[in-house]
Amino acid sequence: MHKLLQLAGKLLGRGKLSILIYHQVLAEPDPMRPSEPTAAVFDWQMRLLRDYFTPLSLDDALHHLQHDTLPANAVCVTFDDGYLNNLTVAQPILAKYGIPATVYIATGFSHGNNMWNDRVIHLFADKNRQQLSLQGQKVELADWPQRRELTQQWLMKLKYLPIKPRLTEVDKLYQENEAAEQAPLMMNPAQIKQLAASGICIGAHTINHPILKVLPATEQQFEIIQSKQQLEQWAEQPVKHFAYPNGVFGRDFDDTAVDIVQKAGFDSAVTTDWGISTSHNSVFKLKRFTPWDKVSLKFHLRLIKQHF
Template identity: 55%
Template sequence: MHSILGAVNKLIGGNKLSILIYHQVLEQFDPMRPYEVTADIFNWHMQLISKHFSPISLSEAADHIKNNTLPKRAICVTFDDGYLNNLTVAQPILAKYKIPATVYVATAFTEGADMWNDRVLDLFKDANLTSLIIENKSVLLGDWDNRNRLAEEQLMRLKYLSIEERLAGVQQLYDDNNLPDPTPRMMNAQQIKQLSETGVEIGGHTVNHPILKVLSKELQFEEINRCKAQLEGWTGKAVKHFAYPNGSYGKDLTDETVQLVKDAGYETAVVTDWGTSSYGDDLHRLKRFTPWDTSPLKFHARLLKSRL
């Protein structure tokens, strides 16, 4: 069946670039993060990509798009946020299959603080807890499906607040329940440099991972430019690529945001709107695809469908 899908891919795959979005690659399945791939799943993802597609770096892809020279079945692998397991779990698998990658880092989380959304998810992860105080009410947690539903409600409540209000809201949840933070899961500056030295491209993802659309132009400028300066200081390399937090064009970013990213000197930027990119497309609004399937055939078929 893969050979048939591969043949179809050869017919439809020319002059289009697929960009995959990952966040974490987990050593073991996490019931509060059922959408994150495990090392086993990521391994066969990369094995399939190496066999049936043409993996290239984002820098190579940008040059090909500008020059209308994209190879057939071109694909890029990207990671958002800057998790430590991108270095410890994902990078050895990428190296095994000789697949380039880009990791977009939100720089505020390099000194021991987890991202706000992970802190929320971890509140609901302790199987020994049967209830939590949420907005001054005691809420029963129940099974994993209910815990995920409750966590999603809190994520949506907090997501579009200002940076300060969002962080305060998360901290209030921890204070109300008298719970400590879990072990940090993000890379520090030294680990980011280590990952860069393996050949993985490091990209910007703002400082605090805000929804840029809700910020003033001045605050957007600060988030976009300070992130770039920090990463270049840590890696000693130019940071050429950017990922908009959350990343839905129109909902999470505007044309003003796109122009600020261009003015900051980023050569490319990616959104989370699904699709492919090709010659003539805006390099600062490259589309991406989230590969959630846990079956190789479904993964292969869905990836082909995204290229139609």
């Protein structure tokens, strides 16, 4: 069946680039993050890409897009945010199968503090806690599905706040519940340098992972340009690619951010707008998608369906 799907991809997928979005690859399953692949799942996914697709670096994919020479079944692998397990878990698997990848890093979380959303998830994930105080209201915590649902409600409540008010609200939740912080989840500068030295492409993802559209243009410019400069210093190589936080055009960012990214000297920028990219797409609004299937045939089929 995989061979038939590979053939379908060759027939339908010429000139079409699939860019996959990952965030973490977990050493062990996490009940609060069921959509994140484990090392075992990621291993067969990368083996499938090697066997039935044409994995490309982002630089090579851009070259082919611009010259209309993209091979069939072309695919790029990308990661957002800069989690340590990109280095410790994902990178050895990528190397095992010879899969190029790009990791977009939000630099404000590279000195021991975790992203605001992971801090919220950690509050609801504490198995020893049966109750939380949420802005003065006591909420009972039950099974994992209920905890995940409550977490998503609070993530959505806080996501579109500007940077400082969002962090202030998360800090208040921790103070209100006398909660301890989780161990750092993100790579530090030395680990980012190590990942770059392994051959992984390092891309920028702002400093604080804000919703760019809610910020004034000057703040957007600072977030975008400063993250590029920090990463170039840490990785000791040019940083040519950017990922918009959250990444839906019109909702999370607009042409203001696109213009800043272009003028900052990036070669490309990726969104989370679902789909494939062709030579007709702007290289500063490349589409991506997340293949969440945990069964190889469904995973393969979903990749092929993107070509329709």
